[in-house]
Amino acid sequence: MLPPTDLMRTSALVFSVTLCFSLGACDSGDKAPKADPAADAKAKEADEKKKRVEAKRLEREAAEKAKVEEAAKRQAAIDALLVLPEKMPKKLDKACKAASEAEDAFMLRHFEGEAVEKWNAAKSSQLQMGIATCKKLGSIEAAACQVNALESAPTEMKKALPDLKRGCMEKFGKPAAPPK
Numbered sequence: 001m002l003p004p005t006d007l008m009r010t011s012a013l014v015f016s017v018t019l020c021f022s023l024g025a026c027d028s029g030d031k032a033p034k035a036d037p038a039a040d041a042k043a044k045e046a047d048e049k050k051k052r053v054e055a056k057r058l059e060r061e062a063a064e065k066a067k068v069e070e071a072a073k074r075q076a077a078i079d080a081l082l083v084l085p086e087k088m089p090k091k092l093d094k095a096c097k098a099a100s101e102a103e104d105a106f107m108l109r110h111f112e113g114e115a116v117e118k119w120n121a122a123k124s125s126q127l128q129m130g131i132a133t134c135k136k137l138g139s140i141e142a143a144a145c146q147v148n149a150l151e152s153a154p155t156e157m158k159k160a161l162p163d164l165k166r167g168c169m170e171k172f173g174k175p176a177a178p179p180k
Contacts, residue, residue, distance in 0.1 A: 078160055081149040082167045088144050095143035096134035100127040102150040103161070110158035130165075141172035 089095040104127060107119045119126075134143050145168035153164060 074160070077157065078163050078167055081152055081157070081164060082145055082171050083148060084141060084172070085144055085148040089140055092135060092138065092140050092143070095140045095147075096131045099134055099143040099146040099150075100130045102147040103127065103130060103165075106150040106153065106158075106161060110153075110155055137169055137173045139169075139173045142168045145172050 089098060104123060107123075108116060111119065134146075146165055149164040149168060150161070153160065157164070
């Protein structure tokens with residue numbers, strides 16, 4: 001048997017030799033890995049596609065935001081017109097007739113050509129229906145609001161006629177009686 005120090009030296013020697021051989025079997029790393037052009041092209045294409053998709057998403061979100069802001073501006077302009085005039089009419093019949101006359105004046109002032117011809121052809125029935133709806137609603141305030149809104153509306157609001165009329169009815173109309 002060997003003395004303990006010799007045994008330790010022998011073990012260390014065996015360990016060193018084993019380590020050297022195992023390190024020699026490993027790749028030294030001197031060679032650089034070859035670049036795969038197909039993989040690089042795919043990665044680049046995927047990256048570009050990702051950027052395009054992100055750009056489209058941002059563009060779509062911006063368009064949606066602009067649309068929402070435009071709708072909010074339009075609604076604010078409509079709401080600004082939905083006010084009562086300083087001088088209120090006393091009778092519902094006169095208020096409803098004034099509302100229908102204001103609608104006619106609105107159409108003639110803001111539209112021209114074929115649109116006016118169509119309006120003039122259907123005007124009598126449209127105005128009669130407007131008067132009937134106004135009387136059925138039974139609100140002098142709603143009729144006065146319509147007159148004020150239609151007379152005050154700028155040309156940019158010419159397509160907002162239904163919104164103006166409906167807004168006045170919703171804002172100043174009397175609540176419907178509960179069904180019996």
